[in-house]
Amino acid sequence: MGDERVAWKHIGFHGHSVGTFSADVTKIHWRSALYGNDEDMGTSRVIPSDAIKGAKWSIFGRKGHLRIQTTAKKIKHELRFDGFPHGDFEKVKETFRRFYDVTVEKNPMSSAGASYGKSEIEGRNLVFRHMVLEEAQEEGEEFEPRVGDEMLSLDLAEVSQCVLPGNNRHEIELQFPESDTHEAGTDNLVAIRFYIPPDADFENSDKSTPSNAEILQKNIMKSANIKNTTGDMLVEFPETKGTFLTPRGRYAIELYDNFMRMRGNKYDYRIKYDDISRLFLLPKPDDVHFAFVIALDK
Structure with missing residues (x-):
């Protein structure tokens, strides 16, 4: 053998x-x-x-x-x-x-074609399983959900960012880096968005209580190690100097050998230098301040 x-x-x-x-x-x-x-x-x-x-x-x-x-x-x-x-x-x-x-x-994988299910983090994977609604045995009895087969499994080690798009407290968007090693013409998943229903008694105006989507986002960020950065930092600019229009907000800027990191209170972004196509320094109308524009290929 x-x-x-x-x-x-x-x-x-x-x-x-x-x-x-x-x-x-x-x-x-x-x-x-x-x-x-x-x-x-x-x-x-x-x-x-x-x-x-x-x-x-x-x-x-x-x-x-x-x-x-x-x-x-x-x-x-x-x-x-x-x-x-x-x-x-x-x-x-x-x-x-x-x-x-x-x-x-x-x-076994579910082929039911459902667009809803139960989400769980298993190890380093985010797994969605089909929720089967059992028919009631008697009139007036509620449907009893049962966890079915797996519909989708995402490797969180491949997630580059997890955000609440548009400050929507009930949706999360997972973003993935674009691979340069795919064959030509091959589709590449770059983002996927999920809606996580709030509890019946949830008050959207109560910012002190996290929504189900915010809880899942926090768990994904932890499992995906999005906030962890490896390598030696070359230069750091505090968030007081990092006021951005897109994405809007204040971000500290950290420069590393192969990428830069924008670190905010809620979101983190990593940008590979290879993905930067142009850098522009444009004067503002007051002739005192400048706008710095980073143009990305991806």
Whole structure:
């Protein structure tokens, strides 16, 4: 078994392109088909066998989708691959059992087409499950909701920002960075918005009581580590010098090697220098003050 290797071609790696997924007793290896054998393009992933904690199998359309949970600090907590043949579950299951002593669990997905559900933060994922309304047995009896299958799972490690759009206290918007490693013509999720209904006795004018959306936003910000910044700060400007028109408000400005951070009382933004196309310094009508404009590509 030491030299045995199992491989699948045309397997997509979430956030990247299509490539070859191979497994042997020492590791799982995925390599993009875009750059051949070039390992320096950031399009090759290796998961050591001792870092594999678990795996889940789901079916989307005619293809199998595999999520692999890991324990290594330098690897994402969960990696997602799709494009497996529909009928290869037993082959995948047996491969993980023999090579890694890991049981691949089936994770059924809801196909009810509902636009509502129950949200939970499970580890580093935001999971939405279908809420099934059981029919009442007797007239006048209320419907009893039951948690159904998973509808959606978002990796919070990929969230770049979570905001309440337009100061709406009952909606949240998750924003994701645009990937430069997708194949041309591939759709890329950059934002998704959810409405979280308030409790029946909630008063919108009571700012001291957080809404359900604000509570979920806080939990997402904590799980996604949005406020955590790595690297050495080069320059810092206090918020008294960071009055912005868009986004409106006062923000402290922190400059790092590869990005800048706008840190406000409620929201944080990270802007990669590569995403800045132009910088303008425009005089105001009083000929004393200037407006500084940062033009972004994304």
